[in-house]
Amino acid sequence: MRYLGLTExxxxxxxxxxxxxxxxxxxxxxxxxxxxxRLDLPPHQxxxxxxxxxxxxxxxxxxxxxxxxxxxxxxxxxxxxxxxDHLIQRSEFLTSYTPYQPEISQGTLQYLFEFQTQVSMITGxxxxxxxxxxxxTSAAEAVLMAQRITKRSKAVLxxxxxxxxxxxxxxxxxxxxxxxxAAPVDLAGNEDLSTLIDDQTACVVVQNPSVFGxxxxxxxxxxxxxxxxxxxVVAVTEITSLxxxxxxxxxxxxxxxxxxxxxxxxxxxxxxxxxLFATREKYVRQxxxxxxxxxxxxxxxxxxxxxxxxxxxxxxxxxxxxxICTNSGLCALAFTIHMSLLGEAGLTKLAEINHGKAVQxxxxxxxxxxxxxxxxxxxxxxxxxxxQPAASVVEKLxxxxxxxxxxxxxxxxxxKSLENVLLVTVTETNTExxxxxxxxxxxxxx
Amino acid sequence: MNRQGRTTTPHAAANSAxxxxxxxxxxxxxxxxxxxxxxxxxxxxxxxxxxxxxxxRLGGLKRxxxxxxxxxxxxxxxxxxxxxxxxxYSIDAGLYPLGSCTMxxxxxxxxxxxxxxxxxxxxxxxxxxxxxxxxxxIDQLAGWLKTLxxxxxxxxxxxxxxxxELCGLMAIRAALKARGDVRKRILAPESxxxxxxxxxxxxxxxxDPIPATADGRVDLDALQAKLGPDVAAIMLTNPNTxxxxxxxxxxxADMVHAAGAFFYCDGANxxxxxxxxxxxxxxxxxxxxxxxxxxxxxxxxxxxxxGPVVLSDSLKDFVxxxxxxxxxxxxxxxxxxDAKSFGRMKSFHGQMGMFIRALAYMMSHGADGLKRVAEDxxxxxxxxxxxxxxxxxxxxxxxxxxEALFDDRFLKDTGVTTLDFAKAMIDEGYHPMTVYFxxxxxxxxxxEPTESESKDSVDAFVTTLRGLAEKAKAGGENVAMFxxxxxxxxxxxxxxxxxxxxxxxxxxPGSNGAPIDKAAAE
Numbered sequence: 001m002r003y004l005g006l007t008e009x010x011x012x013x014x015x016x017x018x019x020x021x022x023x024x025x026x027x028x029x030x031x032x033x034x035x036x037x038r039l040d041l042p043p044h045q046x047x048x049x050x051x052x053x054x055x056x057x058x059x060x061x062x063x064x065x066x067x068x069x070x071x072x073x074x075x076x077x078x079x080x081x082x083x084x085d086h087l088i089q090r091s092e093f094l095t096s097y098t099p100y101q102p103e104i105s106q107g108t109l110q111y112l113f114e115f116q117t118q119v120s121m122i123t124g125x126x127x128x129x130x131x132x133x134x135x136x137t138s139a140a141e142a143v144l145m146a147q148r149i150t151k152r153s154k155a156v157l158x159x160x161x162x163x164x165x166x167x168x169x170x171x172x173x174x175x176x177x178x179x180x181x182a183a184p185v186d187l188a189g190n191e192d193l194s195t196l197i198d199d200q201t202a203c204v205v206v207q208n209p210s211v212f213g214x215x216x217x218x219x220x221x222x223x224x225x226x227x228x229x230x231x232x233v234v235a236v237t238e239i240t241s242l243x244x245x246x247x248x249x250x251x252x253x254x255x256x257x258x259x260x261x262x263x264x265x266x267x268x269x270x271x272x273x274x275x276l277f278a279t280r281e282k283y284v285r286q287x288x289x290x291x292x293x294x295x296x297x298x299x300x301x302x303x304x305x306x307x308x309x310x311x312x313x314x315x316x317x318x319x320x321x322x323x324i325c326t327n328s329g330l331c332a333l334a335f336t337i338h339m340s341l342l343g344e345a346g347l348t349k350l351a352e353i354n355h356g357k358a359v360q361x362x363x364x365x366x367x368x369x370x371x372x373x374x375x376x377x378x379x380x381x382x383x384x385x386x387x388q389p390a391a392s393v394v395e396k397l398x399x400x401x402x403x404x405x406x407x408x409x410x411x412x413x414x415x416k417s418l419e420n421v422l423l424v425t426v427t428e429t430n431t432e433x434x435x436x437x438x439x440x441x442x443x444x445x446x
Numbered sequence: 447m448n449r450q451g452r453t454t455t456p457h458a459a460a461n462s463a464x465x466x467x468x469x470x471x472x473x474x475x476x477x478x479x480x481x482x483x484x485x486x487x488x489x490x491x492x493x494x495x496x497x498x499x500x501x502x503r504l505g506g507l508k509r510x511x512x513x514x515x516x517x518x519x520x521x522x523x524x525x526x527x528x529x530x531x532x533x534x535y536s537i538d539a540g541l542y543p544l545g546s547c548t549m550x551x552x553x554x555x556x557x558x559x560x561x562x563x564x565x566x567x568x569x570x571x572x573x574x575x576x577x578x579x580x581x582x583x584i585d586q587l588a589g590w591l592k593t594l595x596x597x598x599x600x601x602x603x604x605x606x607x608x609x610x611e612l613c614g615l616m617a618i619r620a621a622l623k624a625r626g627d628v629r630k631r632i633l634a635p636e637s638x639x640x641x642x643x644x645x646x647x648x649x650x651x652x653x654d655p656i657p658a659t660a661d662g663r664v665d666l667d668a669l670q671a672k673l674g675p676d677v678a679a680i681m682l683t684n685p686n687t688x689x690x691x692x693x694x695x696x697x698x699a700d701m702v703h704a705a706g707a708f709f710y711c712d713g714a715n716x717x718x719x720x721x722x723x724x725x726x727x728x729x730x731x732x733x734x735x736x737x738x739x740x741x742x743x744x745x746x747x748x749x750x751x752x753g754p755v756v757l758s759d760s761l762k763d764f765v766x767x768x769x770x771x772x773x774x775x776x777x778x779x780x781x782x783x784d785a786k787s788f789g790r791m792k793s794f795h796g797q798m799g800m801f802i803r804a805l806a807y808m809m810s811h812g813a814d815g816l817k818r819v820a821e822d823x824x825x826x827x828x829x830x831x832x833x834x835x836x837x838x839x840x841x842x843x844x845x846x847x848x849e850a851l852f853d854d855r856f857l858k859d860t861g862v863t864t865l866d867f868a869k870a871m872i873d874e875g876y877h878p879m880t881v882y883f884x885x886x887x888x889x890x891x892x893x894e895p896t897e898s899e900s901k902d903s904v905d906a907f908v909t910t911l912r913g914l915a916e917k918a919k920a921g922g923e924n925v926a927m928f929x930x931x932x933x934x935x936x937x938x939x940x941x942x943x944x945x946x947x948x949x950x951x952x953x954x955p956g957s958n959g960a961p962i963d964k965a966a967a968e
Contacts, residue, residue, distance in 0.1 A: 058564030060579030270570030270794025272750030330746025377505025
C-alpha cells in the first residue's frame with residue numbers, strides 16, 4: 001500500500017516494544033464479535049486503475065467546457081487564472097491545519113487577514129470573518145446572529161431569496177421553533193417587505209440581485225428595518241456583481257452574507273464553496289466563525305493570530321455563537337489569490353464584461369416570439385418567461401448539446417406561476433457564438 | 447521593487463533590529479508585506495478583453511467610488527503567496543501529531559481526480575441526465591461509507607464534522623417529533639469536542655455532562671442516573687478524545703435505547719477503527735465521518751471539510767435533502783424530500799470536490815488497505831506511548847487507540863508548562879501535538895502520529911520528545927529556553943491578549959507601514 005509508512009519488519013519490532021503478541025491485542029477493548037468484520041469491498045488499486053475508474057465516471061457528465069453553457073442560480077462558471085490553482089496546491093497551504101500555532105502558521109493567518117480585508121472592501125462593510133461553508137449557511141448564521149443582537153426571534157425572508165438559502169435558514173430555525181416568514185415569490189422584484197416588519201422581527205433577509213436577477217436599491221428597506229429595530233441581512237450569490245454595483249454596505253446593510261465561489265473556486269458540482277460573512281464593527285463579538293487579527297510578537301514584529309475565540313465552540317462550548325469549526329480555508333485562499341490578481345481594475349472590468357454580455361443576450365432573447373425578460377435591472381443573470389414549460393425546453397436544448405439555463409421549477413417545485421420561467425446566466429466565459437447558438441436553438445424549440 | 451518613500455516591508459526597522467539584517471529577512475525567511483501594501487493603482491494580474499459597448503441595465507445602481515483593491519502583476523502575486531506559504535508548517539514538510547485531527551498524508555492522485563474535466567467543472571443544477579457520472583461518485587462513496595460503518599443510510603450534504611453533528615441531531619429531533627416525543631436534554635462527556643455542546647445548543651437542547659471513570663471511560667452508573675424521559679440523545683466520541691475505546695459501548699447503547707433516546711457518535715476518531723470495527727455493530731444510531739480526517743482530503747489550513755452522516759434503521763427516513771436514488775432512468779437526485787426529511791442544510795448537494803478525493807483514497811486502499819490504516823495508526827500511537835511512558839506522564843494505561851494522551855505531571859515543579867513544551871517542539875522542527883485538550887486531564891498533550899509515518903520518522907520524533915522531557919526536568923537555564931521558545935520561527939510568541947482587546951481585523955488605508963508602538967500595546 002503506497003500510502004503506508006511501516007514495513008512488516010517495523011510492525012513486528014513495534015509490537016515487541018509495546019509488549020503485545022499481535023495487533024489485535026491493541027484492540028482488546030472492542031466488544032467480542034465486532035472486530036475484523038468481512039467487508040464486501042474491492043481490494044487496493046494502483047493509480048492507473050483509479051484514474052480509469054474516475055475517467056469513466058467523468059465521461060458520463062456533460063462538461064460545461066464542451067457546450068454553450070448558461071447556468072447560474074447560485075453557482076457560476078468563471079475563468080480562474082492558472083496561478084490560482086497552482087498556488088493553492090502548494091504543500092504549505094494544502095496540507096496544513098487550522099492555524100492554532102501562529103508562529104508556524106503565519107502564511108495561513110496573513111492570507112486570512114487579507115481575505116477578511118478584501119471581503120470587507122467589496123461588500124462595503126467594516127469587518128468580515130475568515131469564511132463559512134457557503135452562502136446559504138452564512139445566511140442561516142446571520143439570522144441567528146441577528147436574533148442575538150436584537151433579542152428578537154422572527155426572520156422575514158424575501159420572495160427573491162434563493163430557495164436553498166431560504167430552506168437552509170428555515171431548517172436551522174425550525175430546530176428551536178423560531179418563527180420565520182417567507183414572503184411570497186417575488187418574480188418582478190417589487191415586493192414591499194416593510195409591511196412584514198414588526199417589533200418581534202430580528203432581521204429581514206433579502207438577496208441582491210435576487211434569484212430572478214432583479215437588482216434593487218435597498219436603501220429604503222434598510223431605513224424601514226432601522227426604524228423598527230430590525231437588522232437588514234443582504235445575501236449576494238454572485239460576488240463579482242460587486243465589481244460594478246453599489247455594495248450592500250453602502251445601502252445600509254447590517255450583515256452581508258455571500259457565496260464567494262465566483263472568485264477562484266471551481267463549480268465542482270456544488271461544493272466545496274466559500275461563504276462570506278461581513279458586518280459592522282460593533283457586532284463583531286456576536287459574529288460566528290473564525291477571525292484573524294493583527295498583533296505583534298515578543299520582538300515587536302507584526303504578526304497575525306486567530307482572535308476573539310471566546311465566541312467559538314472550542315472555548316465557549318454550548319454558549320458559542322456557532323458550532324462551526326472547519327470552515328473553507330483553502331477556498332478562501334483561492335478567493336484571495338484570484339482577487340489579488342484581478343485588483344481594482346480587473347474586478348471592475350470583469351464585472352463590466354459580465355454585465356455587458358448579459359445585456360447583449362437579453363436583447364437577442366427579447367427578439368424571440370413569446371420570450372420576455374423579467375427584471376428591469378440586472379447584473380449577469382435574468383429570468384425569462386417562455387411560452388411553454390421551461391423544464392421541457394431545457395431538456396430539448398440538451399438534445400441540441402446546449403445547457404441553456406436553470407428552469408425555475410427546479411428551485412421552486414410545484415409553483416405553477418413559475419413553470420414557464422427560465423433563469424439564464426452569462427459570464428465572461430460565454431462567446432458571441434455561444435449566445436447565437438442558444439438563440440437559434442430556442443427559436444427552433446419554441 | 448523598492449520605490450522611494452515607501453518601504454516594501456513595513457516595520458523593517460523593527461525587523462532588522464531583531465534579525466540584524468538590513469531587510470529584516472533571514473536568508474530564505476522573507477518578510478512579506480500585506481498585499482495592500484504592495485499593490486498600487488493602474489496594474490492588474492489579468493488580461494481581459496474590452497467589455498461590450500452597451501447601455502447598462504443596472505437601474506442606476508452602478509457603484510460610486512473605488513473599492514480600494516490593490517493592483518498587482520501576476521509575478522508579484524505569485525511571489526507574495528509563495529513567500530507566505532514558506533511561513534507555514536505542513537504535513538508534506540514533517541510529522542504533524544495533532545491529536546483528534548488525523549493529519550495524514552494527502553495523496554496527490556486525489557487532487558488530480560478532483561480536477562478532471564467533467565468532474566471538477568460540472569454545475570450542480572445541470573439536468574440530471576448530463577451529470578450521471580457525478581451522481582455515480584456520490585452513490586459510490588455512499589456505498590463505501592455504508593459498508594465500512596455497517597449502517598443502512600448516509601446523509602451526504604453536511605459540509606464539515608460540526609455540520610454533520612448538526613445533521614445527526616436534526617435527524618434525531620425529527621424522529622422524536624414524528625413519534626410525538628419532545629425531549630430537552632443531551633448527555634455528553636466532559637471530554638467531548640466543543641462542537642458537541644455547541645451543536646446541541648443550536649438544536650435547542652441543554653447539555654448535561656456525563657462523568658468518566660478513573661480509567662477514562664463513561665461511568666455507566668452515572669449515565670444510568672442521568673438518563674430519563676427527557677433525554678433526546680447521548681453524544682459520545684468513540685474512540686474517545688482520551689484516545690481510548692469505550693469498551694462498554696454496547697451497554698451504553700442498550701441503556702440509551704431503553705430510555706427511548708438515540709445514540710449519536712462523534713466520528714472524529716474513525717481512523718482508529720476504519721475497516722476494523724463497524725459502528726453499526728455497536729448500537730450507534732448516527733455518526734458523522736470527517737472525510738478530511740479519515741479519508742485524507744486536505745485540511746487546507748482550516749477547510750473545506752466534509753461530514754457525511756451514517757444513520758441507523760431508526761433514523762434513516764429522517765435525512766436532509768438532497769439525496770441520490772436509483773431510478774428507472776439511472777441515478778436521480780431527490781431535491782425536495784417527503785414529510786419526514788427535516789430539510790436542507792446548505793446550497794446544492796454537498797462537498798463534491800471532497801467526495802471525489804475521499805473515494806479516490808478509498809479505492810486506492812481497498813478494504814484491505816483501510817483495515818491496515820486503522821492497525822498502523824493504532825500501532826504507531828501505542829509505540830509512541832510505550833516509548834515515552836518512562837519520561838512523560840501518560841494519563842491512562844494502554845493500550846490506546848490512534849492517539850496517545852499525556853498530561854503535565856512530568857513537568858511538575860519544573861517551571862515549564864505544556865505550552866512551553868509545545869513551543870520548544872516548534873524550534874525542533876515539529877508541529878506540536880494538540881495541547882490543553884481534552885479538558886479532563888491537566889495540561890493535556892494528545893499525540894496522533896497517523897499511519898502515514900515511517901518507523902524512522904516516529905523514532906526521530908520520540909527521540910526529540912525524550913530529549914525535551916529530560917531538558918525540562920534538568921531545569922536550570924533550560925527553563926528560560928522553554929519559556930522563550932520558539933526562537934527560530936518567522937515569528938515568536940504572539941500577543942493574543944492585545945489581539946483580542948483591541949481587535950484589528952482588516953487592513954485600512956493609511957495604516958501602511960505604520961510601525962506598531964510596542965509601548966502603547968503594554
